[in-house]
Amino acid sequence: MIAIGIDLGGTNIKAALVDKSKGILRKTSVPTEADKGKDHVFDKIKIAVDSLMEGSDANPIGIGMGSPGMVTLDRTTVKNPPNLAGWGVVNVSNEVKKRTGFNCIIDNDANLAALGSSRFGVGKDFDSMIMLTLGTGVGGGIIFKRNLLRGTTGSAAELGHVIINYKGPLSNSNTRGGIEAYLGQRFLSRFAAKSIREHPDNPLYKEFLNNFDQLEPVDLFKAAENGNQLAATILQKTGEKLGYAIVNYIHILDIRKIVVSGGVAKAGRWLIEPAKSKALEYLMPPFREGFEILYEPLGNDAALYGASSLALEHL
Amino acid sequence: MIAIGIDLGGTNIKAALVDKSKGILRKTSVPTEADKGKDHVFDKIKIAVDSLMEGSDANPIGIGMGSPGMVTLDRTTVKNPPNLAGWGVVNVSNEVKKRTGFNCIIDNDANLAALGSSRFGVGKDFDSMIMLTLGTGVGGGIIFKRNLLRGTTGSAAELGHVIINYKGPLSNSNTRGGIEAYLGQRFLSRFAAKSIREHPDNPLYKEFLNNFDQLEPVDLFKAAENGNQLAATILQKTGEKLGYAIVNYIHILDIRKIVVSGGVAKAGRWLIEPAKSKALEYLMPPFREGFEILYEPLGNDAALYGASSLALEHL
Numbered sequence: 001m002i003a004i005g006i007d008l009g010g011t012n013i014k015a016a017l018v019d020k021s022k023g024i025l026r027k028t029s030v031p032t033e034a035d036k037g038k039d040h041v042f043d044k045i046k047i048a049v050d051s052l053m054e055g056s057d058a059n060p061i062g063i064g065m066g067s068p069g070m071v072t073l074d075r076t077t078v079k080n081p082p083n084l085a086g087w088g089v090v091n092v093s094n095e096v097k098k099r100t101g102f103n104c105i106i107d108n109d110a111n112l113a114a115l116g117s118s119r120f121g122v123g124k125d126f127d128s129m130i131m132l133t134l135g136t137g138v139g140g141g142i143i144f145k146r147n148l149l150r151g152t153t154g155s156a157a158e159l160g161h162v163i164i165n166y167k168g169p170l171s172n173s174n175t176r177g178g179i180e181a182y183l184g185q186r187f188l189s190r191f192a193a194k195s196i197r198e199h200p201d202n203p204l205y206k207e208f209l210n211n212f213d214q215l216e217p218v219d220l221f222k223a224a225e226n227g228n229q230l231a232a233t234i235l236q237k238t239g240e241k242l243g244y245a246i247v248n249y250i251h252i253l254d255i256r257k258i259v260v261s262g263g264v265a266k267a268g269r270w271l272i273e274p275a276k277s278k279a280l281e282y283l284m285p286p287f288r289e290g291f292e293i294l295y296e297p298l299g300n301d302a303a304l305y306g307a308s309s310l311a312l313e314h315l
Numbered sequence: 316m317i318a319i320g321i322d323l324g325g326t327n328i329k330a331a332l333v334d335k336s337k338g339i340l341r342k343t344s345v346p347t348e349a350d351k352g353k354d355h356v357f358d359k360i361k362i363a364v365d366s367l368m369e370g371s372d373a374n375p376i377g378i379g380m381g382s383p384g385m386v387t388l389d390r391t392t393v394k395n396p397p398n399l400a401g402w403g404v405v406n407v408s409n410e411v412k413k414r415t416g417f418n419c420i421i422d423n424d425a426n427l428a429a430l431g432s433s434r435f436g437v438g439k440d441f442d443s444m445i446m447l448t449l450g451t452g453v454g455g456g457i458i459f460k461r462n463l464l465r466g467t468t469g470s471a472a473e474l475g476h477v478i479i480n481y482k483g484p485l486s487n488s489n490t491r492g493g494i495e496a497y498l499g500q501r502f503l504s505r506f507a508a509k510s511i512r513e514h515p516d517n518p519l520y521k522e523f524l525n526n527f528d529q530l531e532p533v534d535l536f537k538a539a540e541n542g543n544q545l546a547a548t549i550l551q552k553t554g555e556k557l558g559y560a561i562v563n564y565i566h567i568l569d570i571r572k573i574v575v576s577g578g579v580a581k582a583g584r585w586l587i588e589p590a591k592s593k594a595l596e597y598l599m600p601p602f603r604e605g606f607e608i609l610y611e612p613l614g615n616d617a618a619l620y621g622a623s624s625l626a627l628e629h630l
Contacts, residue, residue, distance in 0.1 A: 070601055079601065128467045142567075151569020152443045153601075158566040161599055165480050165492075166559040175562065175597045177480075244481040247490065251473040252457075252567055254466020282490045284476055286385055286394065286468075 002058045003315070004049060004102065005308030006065040007109060007300070010034055010083025013041075015048040016301075017058055018308035023120060024301065028052050034084050041084065046099040063102045064311030066109035066303045067092060073154040075105045075314070082137075082172075103315050109133075109303050111148050111157065113296075114141025116306030117259050121298040129257040130249050131296070132159060132242075134264035137172070138180040142253065149253075160184070164244040179245040182238060185264055189215045192234045202230050217267035224270045235270040242271065243278030250279070250287050261296040317373045318630070319364060319417065320623030321380040322424060322615070325349055325398025328356075330363040331616075332373055333623035338435060339616065343367050349399050356399070361414040378417045379626030381424035381618045382407060388469040390420045390629070397452075397487075418630050424448075424618050426463050426472065428611075429456025431621030432574050436613040444572040445564050446611070447474060447557075449579035452487070453495040457568065464568075475499070479559040494560040497553060500579055504530045507549045517545050532582035539585045550585040557586070558593030565594070565602050576611040 002025070007014040009032060016027040030048045032041055049063070069081030076093035096104035107115075114131035117123035123131070127146055133139040140159025142149040150156050160180035161173050168177025171184060181187055193212035196204045204223055208215045223231035246258055260272065276293050283291065296302050317340070322329040324347060331342040345363045347356055364378070384396030391408035411419035422430075429446035432438035438446070442461055448454040455474025457464040465471050475495035476488050483492025486499060496502055508527035511519045519538055523530045538546035561573055575587065591608050598606065611617050 149568075152571065153569055155601060156567065156569035158569075158599060158602075161566045162563045163479055163559050163597070165482065166556070166597075167480065173599050175566075175599065241481070244478050248477045248563055249567065251476045251490075252471065252564065253464075254468055254471035254473075256467065282478070282481075284473060284488050284490065286470060287473075 001312055002060045003308040003311035004052060004060045004063045005304040005306070005311070006045065006048065006063060007112075007303040007307060008032070008041075008045070008065055008067045009109075010068065013044055013048050014300075014304060015052050016304040016308065017052055017056065017060065018305060020312050024304065025058065026052060026056070027304070038084075038087055038090065042095045042099055045096060049100045049102070060102065060311075062311045062315035063096055063100065063104040064112070064307035064309065064315075065092065065096065065104060065106045066112035066307045067106050068109055070153075070155045071106055071108050073150065075107055075154075075310075078106065105310050105314050107148070107310055108139075108141070110139025111141040111150070112306030112310060113139070113261060113302040114143050114157075114259075114306065115148060115309050116298060116302035116304065117261075117296045118143045118146065119309040120305040121259070121296050121302055122294050123257070123259055123296070126257045128255045129259055130159070130253065130255050131302075132258065132260045132262075134183060134260055134262040136185050138183050142255065144253070144255065159245070159249060162245050162248050164241060164248070179241060182241040183264060185217065188217060188238055188264060189213060191238070192220060195230060195234050199230055203228060204231060217264045217271070221267045221270055232270055235267050236274040239271040239274030240278040242275035244282065246275060246279045246293070247282045250283060250291065254287070256287065256289070256291040258293045259296050260293060261299055261302055265295060316627055317375045318623040318626035319367060319375045319378045320619040320621070320626070321360065321363065321378060322427075322618040322622060323347070323356075323360070323380055323382045324424075325383065328359055328363050329615075329619060330367050331619040331623065332367050332371065332375065333620060335627050339619065340373065341367060341371070342619070353399075353402055353405065357410045357414055360411060364415045364417070375417065375626075377626045377630035378411055378415065378419040379427070379622035379624065379630075380407065380411065380419060380421045381427035381622045382421050383424055385468075385470045386421055386423050388465065390422055390469075390625075393421065420625050420629050422463070422621075422625055423454075423456070425454025426456040426465070427621030427625060428454070428576060428617040429458050429472075429574075429621065430463060430624050431613060431617035431619065432576075432611045433458045433461065434624040435620040436574070436611050436617055437609050438572070438574055438611075441572045443570045444574055445474070445568065445570050446617075447573065447575045447577075449498060449575055449577040451500050453498050457570065459568070459570065474560070474564060477560050477563050479556060479563070494556060497556040498579060500532065503532060503553055503579060504528060506553070507535060510545060510549050514545055518543060519546060532579045532586070536582045536585055547585055550582050551589040553582075554586040554589030555593040557590035559597065561590060561594045561608070562597045565598060565606065569602070571602065571604075571606040573608045574611050575608060576614055576617055580610060
């Protein structure tokens with residue numbers, strides 16, 4: 001069985017033809033050009049699908065699509081997606097069907113990353129797992145007994161907006177001290193820049209003096225690997241905050257497998273080990289058993305795999 | 316249909332004969348005397364059941380029992396229950412069956428308070444709800460689509476151990492800044508005592524000078540009702556902390572009905588209104604719709620109703 005998986009992002013629309021047993025057969029990407037409005041974006045989706053199907057004899061059963069923002073329980077409609085300004089409430093399934101002829105089912109992008117990991121990635125081994133997409137924002141998806149836990153309206157697993165310090169900084173939402181305010185890429189870069197500015201003798205100071213906004217988690221990772229103690233400390237403090245959030249997820253859900261992906265996860269063990277050790281310190285003892293943090297090697301493709309899995313299982 | 320519900324507490328064993336449609340038919344309570352050891356406690360359970368059945372022609376289908384601590388997925392066995400020192404891992408169902416002849420099924424006491432509210436209480440109107448038992452400790456139970464959400468091992472909903480400030484005070488667990496460290500009765504009393512000591516002109520100072528450990532949430536409630544601004548402020552600050560925790564539950568679970576019971580809930584609107592208003596401030600906008608905090612009028616009986624519901628539905 002074959003389905004089309006689409007990952008609708010604020011910058012790019014990625015699409016893939018996915019075979020249930022063979023995985024991704026082919027893949028394409030087009031710029032979203034979200035600033036040109038909703039209709040333009042749907043036209044771009046049509047272009048992506050056409051380019052994917054061109055010269056293919058595959059007969060996909062339909063389209064599964066991941067979208068930013070909150071998706072209704074019936075998996076047709078998105079509400080006020082961030083990064084897609086002016087959308088409001090849009091029945092995406094109808095719009096896509098109208099243009100491509102394919103039936104279309106959607107869900108939140110982080111939910112689909114979780115589903116992709118569960119069906120095609122490191123999550124295959126677990127009945128239940130928690131996915132964290134550590135990027136510009138911090139997204140989450142919860143797989144419980146092989147299915148997405150979607151809550152009463154489809155909006156569950158806003159794991160980036162879990163408070164770990166009610167006196168903490170504001171993030172892009174109105175929640176203070178949510179984990180995204182520490183771990184979101186820009187927040188992490190800002191925190192790193194502040195720390196580095198205080199240490200003009202540190203090699204990172206010279207390297208990023210004029211472009212601190214270019215500083216990426218992977219730069220901190222590389223510096224830490226090369227023995228830069230400041231970089232290691234920055235990642236350690238950030239990782240510990242992830243640890244507190246993980247304690248909250250596990251104490252509420254009793255799901256102990258945590259899977260991470262996204263740009264910030266590229267900070268690697270320098271981020272993840274402190275998260276793990278702080279979580280182990282704060283978890284109630286029975287919850288420590290079986291607790292693991294794992295990387296998703298599918299990376300950004302996890303959402304494409306999840307999107308196609310949604311179509312394969314529900315269309 | 317009739318079942319026996321038992322609420323096994325560290326101080327008292329409460330038991331009730333519960334009719335599925337008529338509710339509690341009769342009720343009894345015996346001291347647990349937990350210090351005399353496990354066998355003694357099971358003998359006391361037998362005494363409670365005998366006293367309940369004496370002169371009754373009811374034919375209960377079995378016993379449902381709420382226990383402190385973590386209960387295995389098969390609902391037979393409790394692990395290291397707090398307040399029942401030295402128990403370790405005990406197959407409660409076997410012990411109760413041996414002594415009473417009744418089949419017995421168990422779950423965590425806060426889970427059963429949630430189930431009781433869902434079947435007989437204010438939770439009847441909701442498919443999904445979150446129960447908070449605000450007593451010495453803060454317990455939690457999650458009803459999702461009419462059933463308890465128990466997690467991968469049966470230990471989900473440790474809602475008292477959700478961090479709202481990783482720099483905060485330690486509670487009885489090793490989690491720092493968990494909500495129990497602010498809202499657990501002793502923690503609240505200690506916080507109140509500290510605030511009151513700083514205001515020797517306040518009427519509460521004279522009233523509780525020599526017995527601050529007797530200060531109960533209901534005293535703060537009464538003082539606040541009588542215009543005591545300090546009492547109102549203490550409850551407000553504590554309620555706001557509850558609000559942060561509620562934000563975390565709702566952002567993770569997308570369940571918007573919060574039901575509270577227990578001694579601390581007696582602080583009433585002076586505690587609950589600040590919780591509500593802080594939660595509304597910090598919740599992402601879509602989660603505000605349908606958000607409510609409700610009192611459970613069943614009070615401590617909620618656990619008895621839940622225990623019997625467990626038996627009625629699973630034996």
